[in-house]
Amino acid sequence: MFVHNKDLQFEVRVTEPDPRFATLLQEQFGGANGELKAAMQYFTQAFVLREKSPKMYDLFMDIATEELSHLEMVGSMITMLLDGLNDDLKIANERYDWMPAVGSADGRDEIVHSVAANPLYFALTGGGPDVSNSAGVPWSGAYVNSNGDPSVDLRSNLAAESRAKIVYEYLKQFTDDPGVQDTLTFLMTREVAHFQQFTAALNELPVNFPPGQLPGDDRFQNVAFNMSNGTGDARGPWNQGQGPWPEGMKWKYVNKPQEEWLGGKLRQNQGVKKNPEGSPAVDSEKPFTHEQHTAVR
Numbered sequence: 001m002f003v004h005n006k007d008l009q010f011e012v013r014v015t016e017p018d019p020r021f022a023t024l025l026q027e028q029f030g031g032a033n034g035e036l037k038a039a040m041q042y043f044t045q046a047f048v049l050r051e052k053s054p055k056m057y058d059l060f061m062d063i064a065t066e067e068l069s070h071l072e073m074v075g076s077m078i079t080m081l082l083d084g085l086n087d088d089l090k091i092a093n094e095r096y097d098w099m100p101a102v103g104s105a106d107g108r109d110e111i112v113h114s115v116a117a118n119p120l121y122f123a124l125t126g127g128g129p130d131v132s133n134s135a136g137v138p139w140s141g142a143y144v145n146s147n148g149d150p151s152v153d154l155r156s157n158l159a160a161e162s163r164a165k166i167v168y169e170y171l172k173q174f175t176d177d178p179g180v181q182d183t184l185t186f187l188m189t190r191e192v193a194h195f196q197q198f199t200a201a202l203n204e205l206p207v208n209f210p211p212g213q214l215p216g217d218d219r220f221q222n223v224a225f226n227m228s229n230g231t232g233d234a235r236g237p238w239n240q241g242q243g244p245w246p247e248g249m250k251w252k253y254v255n256k257p258q259e260e261w262l263g264g265k266l267r268q269n270q271g272v273k274k275n276p277e278g279s280p281a282v283d284s285e286k287p288f289t290h291e292q293h294t295a296v297r
Contacts, residue, residue, distance in 0.1 A: 002065075009069040010186040013179025014080035021175050022081035024134050028171070028187070029074045031133035033163040037143040039067035041160060044146040045153045056150055059201055063194050070187055077183060078129040152211045154202040158195055165191035208286075215284040219266050225254045245287045 028034040042064035049057040131139045145156040168188035210216055224239035243251050254260050261267055
């Protein structure tokens with residue numbers, strides 16, 4: 001059950017209209033890293049958790065519902081930044097120096113082909129937000145990542161909150177409106193809070209690396225290929241030494257894949273010989289993660 005409270009989670013204040021910034025802000029209304037995407041992603045992920053992990057279900061639903069509150073704030077801010085488009089046009093024409101451009105054919109052409117205001121504000125929404133990104137591309141369910149494995153979904157959510165935080169950080173560079181800045185600061189900081197919540201939830205889960213049920217095949221999982229040749233080849237814990245495993249497990253570095261791998265036995269398909277039944281099982285064990293290894297010590 002949803003019950004709407006008419007008070008916004010945080011006050012939205014706009015000093016003066018700014019249709020250019022309203023267009024940019026559409027990114028956080030209907031974009032790939034926006035509030036609608038976050039709400040739909042966390043809701044979708046939550047359904048499979050209701051019975052098997054009530055604590056996780058509660059967390060996901062709390063944050064999903066808060067994202068809808070943020071969507072309401074962004075939509076309200078866009079509408080306020082467009083104040084004039086949704087008023088009587090005669091009054092708007094008198095109030096805002098950019099509105100006379102709409103009154104002539106040349107002016108309409110110019111404004112439609114500039115970043116001054118999203119044409120959808122004139123043609124479809126009457127001065128309110130549209131369910132699209134800053135380029136006018138409609139919102140898509142393809143933005144939503146939901147895999148049914150809590151550890152995978154939580155990592156997706158950490159990435160989603162990180163991207164959303166960065167987008168707000170970028171947006172803050174394009175306005176000097178103090179009320180808008182404070183609202184953006186609130187929204188950006190809530191992304192940080194959600195990142196912390198999802199991190200804590202991930203740490204609560206039983207150890208499961210790699211995610212899912214099956215381990216990786218020992219023939220392939222500790223192999224690092226030097227696939228980008230030329231000046232600047234780098235070595236580090238991602239391709240040499242112990243890597244993220246317990247002592248005794250090390251990376252095998254393939255410096256020249258064409259010579260060292262293509263002619264080698266590990267490239268040969270062993271399915272018929274080792275797994276004639278075609279079973280999905282993988283004959284291997286899951287390694288510890290670096291964090292687990294450290295914790296054991």
